[in-house]
Amino acid sequence: MNNNRTAGFWFLALFFVAFVLFLYGPMLVIVVLSFQGPEGGLTFPLRGLSLHWFVKLAEGLGVVDIGAALKRSLGLGAAVMAFTVLFSVLAGLAFRKKLAGGNALFYVVVASLIMPSIIVSLGIGLEFRLLDNGIKWVLEALGFTTTLEEYGTSLGLFTSALGAHLTWTLPFGLLIMFAVFNRFNPAYEEAARDLGATPWQGFRHVVLPLIAPSVVGIGMFGFTLSWDEIARTSQAIGDVNTLPLELQGLTTTVTTPSIYALGTVTTLISLVVMAVAVGLAWGLSRKQKKGHHE
Template identity: 80%
Template structure:
């Protein structure tokens, strides 16, 4: 049977298969290498061959890497990613609903929104940082001298950094919503209105269940894009760092596999979020099919 299948394959199958295999190796090989090297023994180094197998470097990571508070950076990234995910979902869905109707200036608004995708990330970060520094100057000019001592800066995790991340995640969410509503059949909403449903009831019981898997996908995009963002965060976060920025700084100071252990932990978190999102999307899809039956 396998021989018959092999005879049916075109002459270009194996060259293309080899190219695809090399592509997958190029994409995921470095991640797999870091994962393997993070489980070395106490005598392990930054390169192969592996010296023993243990969780030693994960224990070292839990103890801390010098003066860097990895735990605090991890929680900051987790909190920022969660807020970005929530805002990306809400704003993308609302924008998708709004763009279903013709609105004045809609084309200009759309192009302004997606323009940040083609702007260099570091330029966006510098621009946002400059805006908030100008805001600081204005606030300090208005505050009395007694309050200036307690005022630091408007730059921060939930201000400038949040805005910088949303310039990256919102265009993706908006494009996904456009694709979803482009294929959406308005007859379902019309049927709900004919049965006496209010606009909110129509959205909650008809529209939202139908677009639910896509909404979950937008949330996954929002979190994962925020979780590992460096360039847009670098100049816009102020005096604290997210986990990717700390990881970038540690690459020049930490010379043990602890840095690989940190990379493994961040990768596991990313895959966990993607797994939860995929599982939730599949559950919503099955629930939708059962409801249709």
């Protein structure tokens, strides 16, 4: 066997290395700089090695409540993950049969992928402001003056922001479920029905275990896409901020490695979620293969 590499191979290898460095280099730089000592700055060379800036981050960055923003992002990400999984699985099951207007519905769902994110955010924000005007008009017409005075806005974390994030995550979940069910063997369901299983029992004991690894993957996509989303959140969240929005604002005001420490924490959370999802998917796949062998 000839082990000599051609010039084309080395060119592609160097291109791949450059691409990986371009993709992950900034993240690595931020992680390294976040572990500087008390005299550390925002650029190299590294000055000392400590957890000083993580301690400063825990103490708070000025008027910004990082802990509250973190909780909001985690809560929103969990809600987006749950709804993305639920709607994607239901839509995947529905599209297994020919639906009237199914093609039009599919294109409406995936159209949000090609729409500029900021336009989607502006549109959702405008819709909810119009909804606010309608609610206030109804309250005024009904004479509920106390409720009208106490009413703020329908814009919020689990209303407009949740809807904005779902316009981003649902198309990915739906496309994954289409791919899964496209290669799904219906013979398993037919065998379950022949044995007397109801449609729900067939789904719970046959279909769901087979598609479980993909469902875990959809959940991971839902959380991670929501976790770092800025554009679709900016105009649709109301008077609170998620962690990415706070991080974006801090880049113009914080001039210490604390901002790098915050970036490291957010990256670590993303990696933990991905590791858990990959572990669950691997475990479910292994259990599935073991069941087939038995």
